[in-house]
Amino acid sequence: MSRxxxxxxxxGVVVVVAALPLYLESFWLQTALFSMGAIVAAIGLTLxxxxxxxxxxxxxxxxxxxxxxxxxxxGTEAAGEDGPAGLGLPPLLALVGAVALAGVxxxxxxxxxxxxxxxxxxxxxxxxxxxxxxxLQNATSVTGGYEGVAVEPFGLAGFGFxxxxxxxxxxDVPYGRLERLWYLGAVLVALAVWYGRNLVRSRPGRALATxxxxxxxxxxxxxxxxxxxxxAFTVSSMYAGLGGVLTxxxxxxxxxxxxxxxxxxxxxxxxxxxxxxxxxGAAAGAVFVTALxxxxxxxxxSLPLLAEPGGGGIGASEASRFVYGAAIVAVLLFARDGLSGxxxxxxxxxxxxSLI
Amino acid sequence: MTQFLSLAVGGxxxxxxxxxxxxxxxxxxxxxxxINFAQGSVLLVGxxxxxxxxxxxxxxxxxxxAIAAAALISLxxxxxxxRRVRAADLGTLAILTLGVDILLSTEMTREIGTDVIGxxxxxxxxxxxxxxxxxxxxxVIAGAVALVLVAALAAAVKLTDWGVAMRSAAEDGxxxxxxxxxxxxxxxxxxxxAGVLAAIxxxxxxxxxxxxxxxxxxxxALAAIPAVVLGGFDSPGGAVVGGLIIGVVSVLxxxxxxxxxxxxxxxxxxxxYVVMLLVLLVRPSGLFGTRExxxx
Numbered sequence: 185m186s187r188x189x190x191x192x193x194x195x196g197v198v199v200v201v202a203a204l205p206l207y208l209e210s211f212w213l214q215t216a217l218f219s220m221g222a223i224v225a226a227i228g229l230t231l232x233x234x235x236x237x238x239x240x241x242x243x244x245x246x247x248x249x250x251x252x253x254x255x256x257x258x259g260t261e262a263a264g265e266d267g268p269a270g271l272g273l274p275p276l277l278a279l280v281g282a283v284a285l286a287g288v289x290x291x292x293x294x295x296x297x298x299x300x301x302x303x304x305x306x307x308x309x310x311x312x313x314x315x316x317x318x319x320l321q322n323a324t325s326v327t328g329g330y331e332g333v334a335v336e337p338f339g340l341a342g343f344g345f346x347x348x349x350x351x352x353x354x355x356d357v358p359y360g361r362l363e364r365l366w367y368l369g370a371v372l373v374a375l376a377v378w379y380g381r382n383l384v385r386s387r388p389g390r391a392l393a394t395x396x397x398x399x400x401x402x403x404x405x406x407x408x409x410x411x412x413x414x415x416a417f418t419v420s421s422m423y424a425g426l427g428g429v430l431t432x433x434x435x436x437x438x439x440x441x442x443x444x445x446x447x448x449x450x451x452x453x454x455x456x457x458x459x460x461x462x463x464x465g466a467a468a469g470a471v472f473v474t475a476l477x478x479x480x481x482x483x484x485x486s487l488p489l490l491a492e493p494g495g496g497g498i499g500a501s502e503a504s505r506f507v508y509g510a511a512i513v514a515v516l517l518f519a520r521d522g523l524s525g526x527x528x529x530x531x532x533x534x535x536x537x538s539l540i
Numbered sequence: 541m542t543q544f545l546s547l548a549v550g551g552x553x554x555x556x557x558x559x560x561x562x563x564x565x566x567x568x569x570x571x572x573x574x575i576n577f578a579q580g581s582v583l584l585v586g587x588x589x590x591x592x593x594x595x596x597x598x599x600x601x602x603x604x605x606a607i608a609a610a611a612l613i614s615l616x617x618x619x620x621x622x623r624r625v626r627a628a629d630l631g632t633l634a635i636l637t638l639g640v641d642i643l644l645s646t647e648m649t650r651e652i653g654t655d656v657i658g659x660x661x662x663x664x665x666x667x668x669x670x671x672x673x674x675x676x677x678x679x680v681i682a683g684a685v686a687l688v689l690v691a692a693l694a695a696a697v698k699l700t701d702w703g704v705a706m707r708s709a710a711e712d713g714x715x716x717x718x719x720x721x722x723x724x725x726x727x728x729x730x731x732x733x734a735g736v737l738a739a740i741x742x743x744x745x746x747x748x749x750x751x752x753x754x755x756x757x758x759x760x761a762l763a764a765i766p767a768v769v770l771g772g773f774d775s776p777g778g779a780v781v782g783g784l785i786i787g788v789v790s791v792l793x794x795x796x797x798x799x800x801x802x803x804x805x806x807x808x809x810x811x812x813y814v815v816m817l818l819v820l821l822v823r824p825s826g827l828f829g830t831r832e833x834x835x836x
Contacts, residue, residue: 239631296817299824303575303630307769308820310762311813322804445759449638456635498650505646512639516632517624 205363213362215478220369221431222470224376226454228423234461236416237396239306243451245316246286246421248443250428253282258336275338286425294414313445320440332439335432380463465524477504546673547795553679555787556686561741561764562779564734570710571730577637580758581644586610586739587746591657591753607739614735649755657753665748678747766816772829786812
């Protein structure tokens with residue numbers, strides 16, 4: 185694509201993204217927000233799995249660090265009905281702080297993440313998820329235990345990302361919390377994609393790919409293997425932390441249950457379905473895995489074969505787990521490089537045909 | 541002191557169950573290089589079948605059916621899925637089994653729901669007492685069964701043709717294949733064996749003092765993973781030792797919960813993972829694992 189049409193496409197995308205909250209109902213906005221949080225975190229994991237060749241089952245842990253980190257840093261200073269006391273920092277500072285916190289947590293794991301390779305790292309990191317759950321349940325003065333903690337709404341320079349403060353109506357559409365967060369999410373996703381793509385194509389990205397393909401060869405070329413592996417893990421945790429902040433804002437109130445082992449598996453599923461190492465693929469996978477149960481649940485009344493929640497038969501969450509369990513198996517058996525691979529192959533076919 | 545002893549002994553018996561499940565992981569890993577995340581849900585299927593069938597067909601037939609079914613499922617996972625992508629890297633294979641695990645455990649969650657299904661074992665809730673140490677009968681039996689199975693397995697691996705084939709496949713699959721060892725058959729045997737071990741482990745994990753079969757049983761079985769990692773992934777002996785360590789540590793932590801209250805409630809369930817992380821800090825390839833040596 186030459187430069188001018190590409191710019192036109194970019195402008196078009198921005199306009200559509202900017203206009204969508206005018207049309208979408210709150211269910212779709214909520215679903216989109218959860219998806220955006222998942223996209224950011226999934227990009228982090230795909231960098232770790234696809235580029236550095238390291239497997240992590242601890243991604244949910246770092247998402248939790250980001251989510252709870254934000255809730256604590258931004259929370260009001262007095263403990264109230266909403267949960268334990270926080271530090272009362274300005275939201276933007278709390279967001280940056282939460283991401284940094286997730287990064288520190290990832291870096292602290294580096295004695296293991298730097299030395300243990302691939303799937304073994306996956307098994308070792310399994311410990312973090314369970315440890316994290318334990319801490320979340322027990323450190324009640326910060327996390328509120330199983331009752332969870334309310335998340336302070338985001339705000340920037342006096343503009344609150346909540347239902348009021350100030351009241352805002354655009355083209356007769358009242359702009360509430362969800363509409364405002366949509367823009368925050370869109371900006372963060374765009375930044376995450378941009379940074380991720382650049383990382384893959386940069387010097388450190390190529391170094392990581394070399395580490396993945398052969399540690400000894402990488403070491404021979406002067407790449408500090410241990411340091412790079414630890415750094416990849418840290419960057420991936422920071423992505424998870426940012427995704428966590430977004431998820432926390434979307435929820436409004438976070439509980440430990442949302443950040444368990446199953447979430448870690450969900451993230452792996454997103455990455456695999458999208459095609460490990462592909463930033464766009466991870467985003468697509470994240471939307472698929474996050475939105476599917478919500479959408480099925482929303483329409484469970486009108487879809488055949490699906491039972492209402494609580495009734496007999498296959499419920500929405502089960503149906504979606506069946507679908508993506510089968511999706512993993514199918515992807516790994518028939519299209520190892522996931523959705524992004526399918527897209528790439530069809531593109532190269534087009535190119536070939538156009539050459540003929 | 542008596543409390544400490546009974547906890548330690550109880551822990552060893554629990555550890556014996558973990559050791560069985562862990563041996564399943566190691567067997568599959570040695571024969572086919574797959575880390576099988578579906579082990580937990582195969583275990584759940586086994587326990588579930590015993591729970592559902594012990595009433596209509598009697599306990600022992602139900603156990604046999606469950607063992608056969610678990611072995612068959614495990615075998616099918618290998619024959620239908622893993623075999624087609626044998627050459628793929630470890631991560632891919634592991635994630636493939638995660639997919640299978642999602643399918644199986646979702647179906648099991650749907651079947652069981654919020655029920656707690658008793659396994660109807662003839663030893664019920666009996667407690668054995670010796671020198672002031674009280675241990676549930678089911679755990680003692682589990683320990684004995686584990687001891688017999690581990691010994692039998694060790695002998696089989698050492699002495700039988702199957703064992704030789706298995707060891708050579710683990711050592712160097714390609715060469716073993718060239719020497720006329722049927723790798724697919726070795727793999728099938730290993731997967732089936734792991735299914736058998738999982739079903740037996742499931743029976744005992746769901747027996748007293750546990751209330752019965754719940755969908756959470758698959759997650760309980762995950763505690764065998766720290767055992768495997770502790771022992772080093774390719775070492776059957778390590779899996780047994782790792783299982784015992786994990787069992788003792790988690791029972792001790794649960795038993796001394798009040799003294800350990802500064803660590804929070806429910807420390808018993810996370811203790812295995814903490815131990816695993818600590819050991820990995822010192823020895824990245826586990827206690828008995830083969831250190832990866834690389835030459836250029």
